[in-house]
Amino acid sequence: MSSGEYKVDKVVDARGSHCPGPLMELIKAIKNVQVGQVVAVYSTDSGSKNDIPLWVKKAGHELIGVYDRGGYTEFIVKKTH
């Protein structure tokens, strides 16, 4: 699967998730993929636009892109370590 020019290794569909929420789904996915792999998270949660970039920065991974997909937001994150 690809999103723009990036090959996505894992898609996490967290649309409709309020608890545990998209960020927890992302953290779980990042733990389960290999360094260098890319995770896409779909979110309808209004808080994700703040908290996903915040966590990715603090955890030292790479936020490749944030895309408005009409009704939900897609976050593309690369595991860097």
Next chain:
Amino acid sequence: MKKVVIVGGGTGGTITANILARKVSREAEITLISNTPQHIYQPGFLYRALGEIIDESEIIREERKLVNKRVKLVIDEAVKIDIQNRMVDLMSGKKLEYDYLVISTGSRIVPEEVPGYEVSYHFYSLEGARKLHEALERFKEGVVAVGIGGIPYKCPPAPAEFCCLLDYYFTKRGIRDKVEIHYLSPLPRTFPHEAVAEAITEMMEKKGIHWHPMFNIESVDPEKKIVNSLEGESLRFDLLVMVPPHRGAEVVEKSGIGVDGGWIPVDKYTLQYKDYSEVYAIGDATNLPVSKSGAAAHFEGKIVADRITSEITGHEPRAKYDGRVLCFCDAGFRKAIYMDFNYENPPKKPRFSYIWYLGKQLVNRFYWSLILSGLV
């Protein structure tokens, strides 16, 4: 006669079996496999740890007494689920064929996945709750840290709830001023949803609970008593309460039907497993982005029972899970919050009140009758 096999006698499995027994026991044989003759009410662990429950008979019952007489209850361990051949193998050597399968095998804790876990305590098993209670009773002063050792885990608000109840516990013991409570939140806020986080943060600040954003526990230094996060931070503690990492059931992992730690991928609405329309999974066992909680298992079990009933009686299965979860969160001092939400409707900012505290006590009491029977 159709054969329905339900693997796992927890909340979801028991509810599903009881509803099916009432609706289709003439048309189908309903078998419930449980690996223990006892049914344990897991929300009670937190109260056992805090000493509010000492008599464990309040949270343990015989599964046979909770299950409809028309359900064939088999106390055995499922060791293999063979989706291709529609067969469940049991440890005793028995093999059960099915026309419809419901996998409600829950989750298991794997503390050993966190280096240094051995100096930590938890309330995610009865044995863990007993040990934590003893440690709390010995505790006189210092830093108590409460954090999360792996995602996903059961009942996302439980660690924040536990912090609030620790405040109540140490206040009652008259030593609150000698104890620092630190909540290590895996997120940038105290709860996944913003509106709820606002209420919980206000409550924590009022109670003087220190909270640390984005602290996902990676390891513990048992000698120095330091807990480290995967985000690169550390905290020294005197008592560490850590939610252990969770995985799906061993039978799920060994049968090759789980992903990312043994969670079963199911359709978020129909709860069916991939292209196998006769196979359902519910509760903690799934990889759905909803809380691993008794409430989710309860609502999912009702949907699956409805769908299987429709199929057996020759109707199109129409029931769909809407992602509903509800939860009570006890803040101590006889105050609690209540949340009720689904895929489409997020929770609103909750209000702490005595009414919701009473609500939680009622759920604890009526779990055994109204909830497990599937009547509500």
